[in-house]
Every structure is written in structure tokens, then in C-alpha cells.
Amino acid sequence: MDIFLICDNQVTQSDALPGSIPAHGFFWIDSTHEEVAADPEGWRDMIACATGTHIYEPHLKDAINPAHPSYFDSTQDYGMVVFRKLSLHGNGNSNAGDNSDTAETAAAAEPIESGTIATVGGKRAVPAALSNLTTQPITFFILDNALVTVHEHHSRTISATRARLMDYANKSSKAQHTNRLPTSPEDLMLRLLNAMVDKYLELRQPLTNQLDRWQRALLDPARPFKDWLTLLDARIELRKLESLCEEQHDAMQELRDYFVDMDDDGDGITISRTRDLLLVRIHDVMEHINRVLNHASRLESSIESAVQIHFSAVAHRTNEVMRTLTVITALFMPLTLITGIFGMNFAVMPLLQNKTGFWLTMISMVLIVVGMLAFFRRRRYLENPPERR
Template identity: 50%
Template sequence: MQFLSIRAGLARPLDAAPDSLAPGELLWIDCRYEEARAWVADVHRLTGTFVFEDHLLDAENPAHPSYFDSTQNYELIVFRGLALRSPGEDRPEDEGPTRVRTRPTVFFLLPGCLVTVRAPDSRTVPALRERLLNAAPGRQRLPDSPEALMLRLLNNMVDRYLELRHPLTAQLERWQRRLLDPRRPFRDWYQLLEARGELRKLEQLCEEQLDALQEWLDDRLELEHQDGDAGAATGPGALSDALQVRANDVVSHIHRVHAHARRLQDSLESAIQLHFSSTTHRTNEIMRTLTTITAIFMPLTLITGIFGMNFEFIPGLHARAGFWIAIGAMAAIALLLVSWFRARRYLSAPSAQRRSRPARPSDGGAP
């Protein structure tokens, strides 16, 4: 458990919770999952706030979805952040679909205090802590309220989701190339279904995040109206204009991730449909070729069958040149059918068909 005090534009670490909060001081208590209850006594001593047992259980649950709840004294926001792979866990591109792994980060917003409960290997929270400690006094504006600090953390967490767009897009392009490759039949349908499931999982995560943040913003807006003066953006429960802009920016980033996940799903579905259309087209080409060959050999088979009948008297059967006459007739019939089929473009290649197809005149061209 780590303590960080922000006051007068300066952030400094603390070894333990202070005896009291000074006017204008912001205290950040950062805990891990196994320390989810270690801060309760300090928060009660500093703010006089009791935390409900159900909310503590929510903070200890690593599978909890994004969620918002509020009481008269504090607010609870559960936000699932992306668990990125460490550099040593990099895998080959063709090993399988990119996994969307998430862990919840729990925020308790109290008067003058923010409590975060996170995974031990989280990189977003320690990175922001180091950035605040290394901020030059007077050059970088530090957060002065629990809401401002939480929105900075949320913004960094959502940026991690934006970084996920490139590997997901690259993976989708690989799937599209493999689906539309005519030289090798596609067989990895199980991995394709897993990839589509990961995209749906990402879309569902974004929807849960949007619901949680929107409920928080709506709750703050209701508290602002209850104060009796909607223009007083600094009253209890009200968000300043700067915080509203930052909150809307976080929401817009989540909308971008959600829209990108939806586009990837649509592109994947289109690639699957193109794959089946291409397979059907190749099957039709094969069947057309086989049908044409059958049509060429059908009259030849008829001639062969006629002269193969077991009749004693068949015209031309005992003629000295009968065999060559039959062969010549069969060859002539075959050449005639081949020429006719090629004229009908039944035997031409698709590229030849496209070259021989007349171009359509443009609507805006000259008459």
C-alpha cells in the first residue's frame, strides 16, 4: 500500500497515512488486491466514512465487470483495464488470435481522498505515480481533486485499449489473406471463431465501461441540480468545466475503441462471406468445365456406341476406310463443339472473359 500527497502543486510520497488532511490536500492511497481492506481504517479516521462490506467484496473480486455505485459519502467505480503482455511473452504472429485480457481497477472517491485497488503487475497506476512525483513544480498542473486524479488514470487505461487497435488490425489482415488465398484451403476455423469471440469481448467491455462512466456523470449531474444552482460548477457533487471536458474525452476514446471493434467484426464477417463466395465461384468454374467436357464427349460416345452394337449388318462397318471415317467424324464433331463452346466463352479463362467484356460507357461521357 502506497500513499501520495498532492498539495500546492507538489506531489510527495508518504510512508503512512497522515494524521489529518490539510485544507486543499489530496491523498492518493494505492493498494493491491491482497490489500483491499488495509486502507479502510485510515480512510475512516481521515474522512469519517464507513465503506460498505459489499463494496469491499467488489474490490476483492478480480472478475467484476465495469460498474458504478454511489452512497451519500463516497462513490465506487470499477473499471476493467487492459492487461498487456510483457516483452518476454511475445509470441509468433501465426500462433493464434490476440487475447483481450483485462483486470479490474477499483476507484473509491472520498472527500479529499482517492483509493485505487489494482492488480500487482499493473503498469498504468505506477506510471502515473512516477509522472506525478517527477513533475516539475509550476510547469505541470497536478490533479487537485479525486475526480481529476481518477480521470487521468482512466485516460491512461483507455489509451492502452487504443494501442490494441494495431495488433488487432494486423491480425485481421492476416485472416483475410488466408481466407481469400485460392492456393491453400482454409482450415483454422476454430482460431477464426476465437478471434471473432475476442472482438465481441472487446465490444462488450467497451459497452460496460461506457455504462459505468455515463452513470457516474449522470449521478454527478443530478447532484448538481439538487444543489439548486446548476451554474455553480464548484459546489459539492459538481464537476468543473475542465473535469467535464476530460470526462467527455475519456468517453469519446472508449467510443473510438468500441467503433473500431465493431468495424473489425464487420470486416471479419465480410471476409468470411467473400471466402464462401470465392469457394462457390471456384466450384462453379470446376462444374462448368466438367459439364463442357461431358458435352464434348457425349456425341463421341454415341458414335462409339452405335458402331459397337452387335448387329450383323451395320452400314459402313465392313468398309476399308470406315474406321478412319469414324475417327475423322468424331474429331470434326469435337472441334466443332470446342469452337462453339469457346465462342460462347464456356472454356475461356476468367481473365480472358474480363478482357473481352466491352467496357461500359460512363454516364458523364460525350455521346
């Protein structure tokens, strides 16, 4: 558990919960699922002693539930946001353990050839570009004087934010700081949420590249496409991403309403400069979520369009083959008729005893074939194949 006191452009870190509420500024109390699950009641009592706010039992269970969807709820004392963020691994298990940040970055940046599939324990899994959609929940408790976060042990966003705060704390007061400190628990939470949503935006290019390779493979006439189960897995993952974004957007919309309701003084809604900044930040988060949602919808539509074009191309090639076979059959039908007539067991037949009968028959058969080919070409039953690039 890490505790940061942020006030008056200063940051102080402590390993123990404070015994009193700060007069200025606010606390950021950062905990992991393991720490909370080890002693939920004791952890809740410590939070109550430090902040004066008692977290309800259902919300405590939600905070340590690894499968909880994105969600918002509020009480008279605090608000709770559950947000599913991208995890540090790509193993296809939304509740699994850790992996290194370097491994995930390499998986996202490495070109994936058509048909390349990530495997887990020798079992078939989704492609590497789509395996990065594994998510984990992070819970925010928004108190009057503190922000409490509960998350998995490894979190890039949380670690980066802690590092910036520590860098700010280690610098002298006269040093120049490029980043402004958060002014409230809500401001800090929205900064964290914005950074988490940006991780989803970073996945757009790897996903687009993977689906572009599939589209080219679907329309490649030289090699038949066989990775249908992989393509189905991709469509399922994109559907999950759409549902995830919709849940996140709904949670952010309810959070926005919560911020607006906090400024209701009975005579109407007055939005201060600080609240206005918070609304701008939450609108930015919602807009980023919408961009991810729209991109996932476009990718899913692209997959469906590519599959339809693939089957249209297959049907077109099948029609070309059938037309060629039909023409060949039509060419040999009169020739078969002629050979069948001259194969009859009659004693007297025209040209049978003639020395030039064989050559006359062969010339007539050639003329029939040439005439039929000219007729088929004129009716466009036969067309020159397009030159291959």
C-alpha cells in the same frame, strides 16, 4: 500501500496513513488486491481513520472481486468506479497473474502469420494479437479529500503515474515541470482512466493487422483456409470487447451524471471552471471508449464479410469445376454413341468393310468435338481463365 499528498503544487509520499485530513489538497491512497484481501476490515478502518469516510461492506467486496465488470455506484459520502483495464499478460485468463510489460509489447508488435495461435500449457488459445484483450478490474473510491485505488499488483498506468509524481516530488520547487499536478481526486481518477482507455486504442492496429491476414488467407485460392476455430475465437473475443466497452461507457455516463449532480445547489446547476474541466475530461474518456467500440464492431463486420466472400469464392470455384466436367461429359457423349454403334455385332454395317472407314469415323468424331467446342465457346459455356498475377 502508497500514500501521496498532493497540494499547492507539491507532492509528498508516505508509507503510513495520515492521522488527519489535509486542509488543502488531497490524498491518493493506492492499494493492491492482495493488501486489501489480506485484512479487509483492517484496511477499511485505516481508510476511515485517514479520511473520515466509511466504505460499505458490499463495495469492499466489489473492490477485491477480480471478475467484477465495469460499474459505478455512489453514496452520500463517496462514489465508486470499477473499471476493467488491460492487464500485463496475454494468457487468455482474465483473472490470472502477472507478466512483464516487455513481453506484452512484443506480442502486440510482432507480426502474426495466418494460423499462428498462442498456447497456454500446451492447450489451444486465441491468437497472440487477441490474447492482449485480457483485462483486470481497478476500483476507484472518490472521497471529498482523497482518491483510493485498489488494483492488481502490476499496473503500467498506476506505475507510470506514481513515477511522474515521484519525479515531481524529487524536483526542486523552482524546477520547470512539464505536467500540471491534478487538482482534485476526480481529476486524478480521470487522468488514470484516460491513460487506461488509451491502451485499448493502441490495440487497434495489431487487431487490424491480424484480421487483414485472415482475410487474405480466406480469399487465397492456392491454400484452403482451415483455422475456423481460431476465427471463431477471434469473433468471440471481439464480442467480449464490445460488451466491455458498453459496460465502460455506461459506467462513465453514470459518473458524468454524478459529477453534474454534485454541482446542484438547489437553484439550478452551476458548473464551475474546475467542474467544466472534469466534464471535458470525462467526455474525452467516453469518446475514446466509443472509438474502441466502433472499431471492434467494424472488425467483427469485416470478419463476417470475409467469411461470406470466402464461401462465395468457394462456390464459384465449385461451379467452374462442375461446368468444366459437364463440358467434358457433353463432348464424349456423341463419341461414346459412335463407338457404341460400331461395336454392335452385325454382319453388315456401313464403312465396316471399307478401307477408309476407320479414318472417316475418326475425322467425323474430331469434327463433332470441334463443332461442339465452337458452340460452347459461342454460348460462353467456356471462358479463358484469368491470368494469375
